[in-house]
Amino acid sequence: MADETEGLPPRSDFSAWYNEVIRRAEIMDVRYPVKGLYVWYPFGFALRNHTYTLLRNLLNRDHEETLFPLLIPETEFMKEAEHIKGFEDEVYWVTHGGLSPLDVKLALRPTSETAIYPMYALWIRSHADLPLKLYQVVNTFRYETKHTRPLIRLREITSFMESHTVHATWDEANEQVEYELGLSQEFYRDLGVPIIISKRPDWDKFPGADFTMAVDAVMPDGRTLQIGTVHHLGDHFSKTFGITYEDVNGEQQFGSQTCYGISERCIAAVIGVHGDDKGLILPATVAPTQVVIIPVIVGKRGDEILAAVKDLEKELKAAGIRVKTDARDMRPGAKYYHWELHGVPLRVELGPRDLDNKQLVCVNRLGVKTVVPRENAAESVKRLLDEAHDQILERAEDHLESHLMTATTPEECNEKLDGNVVVVHWCGCRECADKLEELTNSSLLGTEVRSQYVKNDEGACIICGKPGKAALVGRSY
Amino acid sequence: MADETEGLPPRSDFSAWYNEVIRRAEIMDVRYPVKGLYVWYPFGFALRNHTYTLLRNLLNRDHEETLFPLLIPETEFMKEAEHIKGFEDEVYWVTHGGLSPLDVKLALRPTSETAIYPMYALWIRSHADLPLKLYQVVNTFRYETKHTRPLIRLREITSFMESHTVHATWDEANEQVEYELGLSQEFYRDLGVPIIISKRPDWDKFPGADFTMAVDAVMPDGRTLQIGTVHHLGDHFSKTFGITYEDVNGEQQFGSQTCYGISERCIAAVIGVHGDDKGLILPATVAPTQVVIIPVIVGKRGDEILAAVKDLEKELKAAGIRVKTDARDMRPGAKYYHWELHGVPLRVELGPRDLDNKQLVCVNRLGVKTVVPRENAAESVKRLLDEAHDQILERAEDHLESHLMTATTPEECNEKLDGNVVVVHWCGCRECADKLEELTNSSLLGTEVRSQYVKNDEGACIICGKPGKAALVGRSY
Numbered sequence: 008m009a010d011e012t013e014g015l016p017p018r019s020d021f022s023a024w025y026n027e028v029i030r031r032a033e034i035m036d037v038r039y040p041v042k043g044l045y046v047w048y049p050f051g052f053a054l055r056n057h058t059y060t061l062l063r064n065l066l067n068r069d070h071e072e073t074l075f076p077l078l079i080p081e082t083e084f085m086k087e088a089e090h091i092k093g094f095e096d097e098v099y100w101v102t103h104g105g106l107s108p109l110d111v112k113l114a115l116r117p118t119s120e121t122a123i124y125p126m127y128a129l130w131i132r133s134h135a136d137l138p139l140k141l142y143q144v145v146n147t148f149r150y151e152t153k154h155t156r157p158l159i160r161l162r163e164i165t166s167f168m169e170s171h172t173v174h175a176t177w178d179e180a181n182e183q184v185e186y187e188l189g190l191s192q193e194f195y196r197d198l199g200v201p202i203i204i205s206k207r208p209d210w211d212k213f214p215g216a217d218f219t220m221a222v223d224a225v226m227p228d229g230r231t232l233q234i235g236t237v238h239h240l241g242d243h244f245s246k247t248f249g250i251t252y253e254d255v256n257g258e259q260q261f262g263s264q265t266c267y268g269i270s271e272r273c274i275a276a277v278i279g280v281h282g283d284d285k286g287l288i289l290p291a292t293v294a295p296t297q298v299v300i301i302p303v304i305v306g307k308r309g310d311e312i313l314a315a316v317k318d319l320e321k322e323l324k325a326a327g328i329r330v331k332t333d334a335r336d337m338r339p340g341a342k343y344y345h346w347e348l349h350g351v352p353l354r355v356e357l358g359p360r361d362l363d364n365k366q367l368v369c370v371n372r373l374g375v376k377t378v379v380p381r382e383n384a385a386e387s388v389k390r391l392l393d394e395a396h397d398q399i400l401e402r403a404e405d406h407l408e409s410h411l412m413t414a415t416t417p418e419e420c421n422e423k424l425d426g427n428v429v430v431v432h433w434c435g436c437r438e439c440a441d442k443l444e445e446l447t448n449s450s451l452l453g454t455e456v457r458s459q460y461v462k463n464d465e466g467a468c469i470i471c472g473k474p475g476k477a478a479l480v481g482r483s484y
Numbered sequence: 485m486a487d488e489t490e491g492l493p494p495r496s497d498f499s500a501w502y503n504e505v506i507r508r509a510e511i512m513d514v515r516y517p518v519k520g521l522y523v524w525y526p527f528g529f530a531l532r533n534h535t536y537t538l539l540r541n542l543l544n545r546d547h548e549e550t551l552f553p554l555l556i557p558e559t560e561f562m563k564e565a566e567h568i569k570g571f572e573d574e575v576y577w578v579t580h581g582g583l584s585p586l587d588v589k590l591a592l593r594p595t596s597e598t599a600i601y602p603m604y605a606l607w608i609r610s611h612a613d614l615p616l617k618l619y620q621v622v623n624t625f626r627y628e629t630k631h632t633r634p635l636i637r638l639r640e641i642t643s644f645m646e647s648h649t650v651h652a653t654w655d656e657a658n659e660q661v662e663y664e665l666g667l668s669q670e671f672y673r674d675l676g677v678p679i680i681i682s683k684r685p686d687w688d689k690f691p692g693a694d695f696t697m698a699v700d701a702v703m704p705d706g707r708t709l710q711i712g713t714v715h716h717l718g719d720h721f722s723k724t725f726g727i728t729y730e731d732v733n734g735e736q737q738f739g740s741q742t743c744y745g746i747s748e749r750c751i752a753a754v755i756g757v758h759g760d761d762k763g764l765i766l767p768a769t770v771a772p773t774q775v776v777i778i779p780v781i782v783g784k785r786g787d788e789i790l791a792a793v794k795d796l797e798k799e800l801k802a803a804g805i806r807v808k809t810d811a812r813d814m815r816p817g818a819k820y821y822h823w824e825l826h827g828v829p830l831r832v833e834l835g836p837r838d839l840d841n842k843q844l845v846c847v848n849r850l851g852v853k854t855v856v857p858r859e860n861a862a863e864s865v866k867r868l869l870d871e872a873h874d875q876i877l878e879r880a881e882d883h884l885e886s887h888l889m890t891a892t893t894p895e896e897c898n899e900k901l902d903g904n905v906v907v908v909h910w911c912g913c914r915e916c917a918d919k920l921e922e923l924t925n926s927s928l929l930g931t932e933v934r935s936q937y938v939k940n941d942e943g944a945c946i947i948c949g950k951p952g953k954a955a956l957v958g959r960s961y
Contacts, residue, residue: 038606039599041557041590046603049548049618056549071526072533076640077623078576080518099555100580101592104627105573113518115578122516126523129515141526146554146623150581163553 015348018284021228025279026156032287032349034278035157043155043162050349053295055166058274059144061197061292062168065190070140070170075122077146078113083121087247090120093214097150115148120215120240120266123171124248131262133253134175138183142170142267158275159232159484166271173250173262177217180239180263184220187237187267188457191222194269195234199290199400200224200276201407202234203428203461205453205479208440213266217241221453223481224276229410229426231452231481232279234272240264280403287350288372288399291392298323298330298388299346301339303358316357319367319384326385328392347372352395353388371395373402408460414480417446417469424449424482430456432466432475439470443480452479492825495761498705502756503633509764509826511755512634520632520639527826528751530772532643535751536621538674538769539645542667547617547647552599554623555590560598564724567597570691574627592625597692597717597743600648601725608739610730611652615660619647619744635752636709636961643748650727650739654694657716657740661697664714664744665934668699671746672711676767676877677701677753678884679711680905680938682930682956685917690743694718698930700958701753706887706903708929708958709756711749717741757880764827765849765876768869775800775807775865776823778816780835793834796844796861803862805869824849829872830865848872850879885937891957894946898924901959907938909952911945919947920957929956 015031016023029035034051047055063072078101085091094117101113116122123141131139147167151160170187174180188204195202203223212219213236222235242261244250250262281288291297300323302316316332323330333342346354356368365381369391375398379387410427414420423429424447433439433451440451456463456479468475492508493500506512511528524532540549555578562568571594578590593599600618608616624644628637647664651657665681672679680700689696690713699712719738722728727739758765768774777800779793793809800807810819823831833845842858846868852875856864887904891897900906901924910916910928917928933940933956945952 036603036606038603039553040560040602041553041555041588044553044555046553047551049550052548052550055551071529073526073529074524074532074642076516076518076521076523076642078518078521078640083517096582098582099578099590101576102579103577105575105629111518113576125517126513126515129513152582163555165551165553 015284015286018227018282021226021279024282028278028282028286029157037157041162043151043160045157045161047165050295054289054293055271055274057293057295058198058277059166059168062194062269063144065194066142066168066170070142072143073141074143074145075119075126077116079116079122081112081114083125084114086121087215087244089243090215099148099150116145117147117149118268119143119145119169119171120244124244124250127173128249131173131250131252134255137252137262138172138174138179140170140172142168144168158271158278164270168269170267172265173245174264175252175254175260175262177241177263180241180265183265184237184239187265188220191235191237191269195222196400197290197292198273198277199396199403200280201400201404201460203456203458203479205457206455207453208451210437213238215240215243217243223452224280225407225410225428226279226484227406229428229482231428231483232272232276233483234276235269237267238265240266280406281399285344286348289350289352290396290399291352292396294350294352295329296331296349296351297328297392298353298355299351300330300332300355300357301342302332302334303339303356306359308359308362312357312359312362315362319355319357323385323388326389328385328388353391355388371398373398404460411460415469417443420469420480421447424480428479428481430461430477431469431480433478434468434471434473434475439468442470447480449480449482452481452483454478492761492763495704495759498703501759505755505759505763506634514634518639520628520637522634522638524642527772531766531770532748532751534770534772535675535754536643536645539671539746540621542671543619543645543647547619549620550618551620551622552596552603554593556593556599558589558591560602561591563598564692564721566720567692576625576627593622594624594626595745596620596622596646596648597721601721601727604650605726608650608727608729611732614729614739615649615651615656617647617649619645621645635748635755641747645746647744649742650722651741652729652731652737652739654718654740657742660742661714661716664742665697668712668714668746672699673877674767674769675750675754676873676880677757678877678881678937680933680935680956682934683932684930685928687914690715692717692720694720700929701757702884702887702905703756703961704883706905706959708905708960709749709753710960711753712746714744715742717743757883758876762821763825766827766829767873767876768829769873771806771827771829773806773808773826773828774869775805775830775832776828777807777809777832777834778819779809779811780816780833783836785836785839789834789836789839792839796832796834800862800865803866805862805865830868832865848875850875881937888937892946894920894923897946897957901926901957905956905958907933907954908946908957909943910955911948911950911952916945916947924957926957926959929958929960931955
């Protein structure tokens with residue numbers, strides 16, 4: 008549905024590269040006639056499905072999946088004061104049903120706290136009902152006035168995973184926060200995307216939360232992309248919505264809550280972090296096609312090769328590998344280009360010489376070539392896919408490390424922020440943060456930085472010189 | 485989350501039974517604070533997921549999955565005159581983003597023709613792009629003013645599968661209609677739900693279609709439930725949205741289109757058609773739990789039995805069976821009641837005597853008891869699940885056949901419609917249909933009836949006596 012006739016912009020021009028690869032690799036079509044709403048092409052949607060299957064499998068270990076309505080009555084939506092303030096500028100309102108105005112306006116969920124918690128108040132009666140851990144994958148809506156961009160800043164977030172848990176105590180909810188952060192780590196490791204976790208400053212937390220932990224990736228241009236948040240809600244919402252339980256002593260207590268969200272930005276991270284000048288580089292965990300087989304037909308042995316390719320495809324399929332054969336009558340270069348653009352992790356070539364030598368020539372998406380015996384092909388292919396995954400993770404880690412800087416003065420920080428993320432020391436006060444942000448045109452993303460790539464040490468505040476702690480500074484998407 | 489303390493209403497009081505079983509078997513919670521919007525409990529959502537996985541697997545044979553935006557600009561929505569007329573009373577309109585009115589109002593899709601077809605116009609260029617066959621599973625919205633009911637008549641249809649195809653000619657589109665009807669037959673056979681296909685009268689077709697084929701099930705009270713439709717759209721929409729292709733002769737032609745829809749009413753049919761006084765009866769194809777193992781612990785051999793049960797569970801799981809063990813310390817009767825209410829197809833009991841005799845006592849949801857050897861348990865269990873499926877299909881077919889009547893006068897028809905569906909002969913004119921509907925307080929559902937249960941013969945019109953064809957008359961949900 009999208010043409011491949013011209014070359015991609017180089018990845019060093021990241022913004023242009025991203026927009027073009029989204030189109031040419033058939034992830035999304037941006038021509039839908041409303042700003043900020045995009046159409047998933049079948050290939051993009053398959054990538055989306057594999058990614059969310061991975062996420063669901065992780066969540067299903069201790070959550071159950073559910074589904075709540077999209078429409079939230081104004082009366083519920085307006086109950087939590089901080090929450091309203093955080094969202095009032097960006098909520099879409101349904102005001103009419105057919106030709107008649109509605110009695111109560113309905114919000115399109117920007118997030119589902121106010122849809123879910125009135126039901127939690129009905130469902131939770133006693134400590135035996137706790138913990139309650141549910142999630143849903145839904146479309147949510149934000150009336151974005153800024154520049155929109157597929158998968159990154161949208162008006163319809165088509166694939167928002169939101170988990171909502173209730174616990175007996177603040178500490179138990181806090182353990183859940185840690186657990187969800189661990190899930191994020193596992194999820195992004197499976198996607199080969201290195202992440203940095205930090206605690207957002209108090210003024211940047213989720214409206215109605217005690218605190219917010221955020222997960223950031225670093226894109227090739229050095230800008231950060233928030234690709235997950237875990238909020239400790241304390242009892243803000245349980246007090247507003249009356250989520251109480253009878254404890255073991257027969258007393259009524261308010262539940263302590265967390266929520267946790269991952270949107271299709273996780274796919275933007277996969278695309279952005281792993282690509283190259285040829286197009287997508289997909290981890291095998293989520294690639295719609297993991298292996299493409301290319302019959303190399305020279306001379307008269309065409310039928311023989313096609314039969315061998317068919318056998319191989321069948322064998323790999325039976326082993327659970329997502330494999331396609333490209334037997335189209337076109338020059339190999341154009342085929343390679345097509346599958347590289349779509350990020351297919353492994354290409355297997357089979358020609359007359361391979362047939363004679365009982366071997367397969369395998370080339371992974373990073374260009375690493377391996378010749379393996381035809382016997383036990385599925386096993387070898389699986390091993391090569393695992394190795395390819397390790398290689399793209401390593402490549403992404405190298406990239407992240409090379410874009411992580413430190414700075415001790417605002418000038419140094421400003422200079423290094425061009426294409427990088429910077430770790431500074433900060434005393435913790437809002438004034439210093441505001442000043443730093445103003446001087447460097449950046450955001451103080453967070454403290455309590457957790458990342459194998461960042462030293463979480465102490466030092467003099469970059470602004471006031473008082474004792475400070477490591478803080479992450481970046482320019483964000 | 486729902487209590488099971490009292491008995492269900494008898495299934496003979498179908499409406500009361502349905503509402504109660506939806507709640508007690510934890511399908512949906514109806515207490516969400518907006519009329520016609522419901523919350524899926526995790527158990528109901530698991531049933532929903534298995535059902536849609538079945539449907540997706542059928543569709544994926546020749547369709548690709550995709551996803552289009554929920555919001556349709558008024559400018560696109562208003563392009564097809566008949567289509568607007570059909571939906572203007574029931575469309576929800578988004579008029580505000582944040583605190584500002586929108587320039588162009590946005591409709592919440594009631595169905596997606598007007599969201600999808602502008603993109604098809606961009607995607608389709610030549611005959612080589614055809615046929616195009618895509619589908620999506622999405623939430624759609626109808627501002628229902630009638631009595632709402634979970635899964636049957638909702639304001640947010642949470643799980644609408646809509647397929648949209650484009651073909652070079654009307655005849656090829658017509659072949660696709662036949663193909664989709666075949667898919668429906670296969671899908672509902674997998675759900676054990678017998679169906680009747682018919683062609684809706686011209687005045688009852690989809691707004692903008694050449695004709696509409698509908699799939700109906702018959703509920704226990706004799707009322708029909710429309711659980712699928714396939715529309716031949718001809719070139720109505722392709723002319724409106726400019727979906728053209730260059731044919732082999734280099735001439736521009738309009739595409740010919742079909743669309744096909746199945747909503748969560750398919751789950752209402754499963755619940756309605758198969759239940760009994762004890763609760764749900766689920767086909768194993770979609771049951772969240774296919775087998776429940778109940779350890780029968782009497783005397784001192786508790787540990788030994790629990791270990792044997794654990795082994796059995798592991799073995800069945802490894803064979804791909806969705807199995808749970810209920811080792812709760814409560815009386816067996818209460819356990820049986822719980823799993824019967826939730827429709828689990830097979831209960832396996834394992835006590836000291838079974839251990840000694842190396843056997844398992846299996847009781848299916850219809851009460852059929854079979855003792856099988858412990859050896860090769862997975863194989864036996866699979867066979868019993870298949871047999872149970874045949875039994876519930878047969879039971880449903882018997883029910884349908886006993887509720888299918890014929891009539892030759894309006895009086896007879898009216899009388900028999902009480903609890904049944906009636907086949908009459910009809911000349912085909914609107915006047916006679918209107919008169920019959922008025923006299924019998926029913927709907928003329930369709931002609932060209934296709935069903936192994938209905939004789940599609942000819943005879944004198946029930947109203948005017950002129951030559952007529954078989955037509956289905958019923959009272960619908």
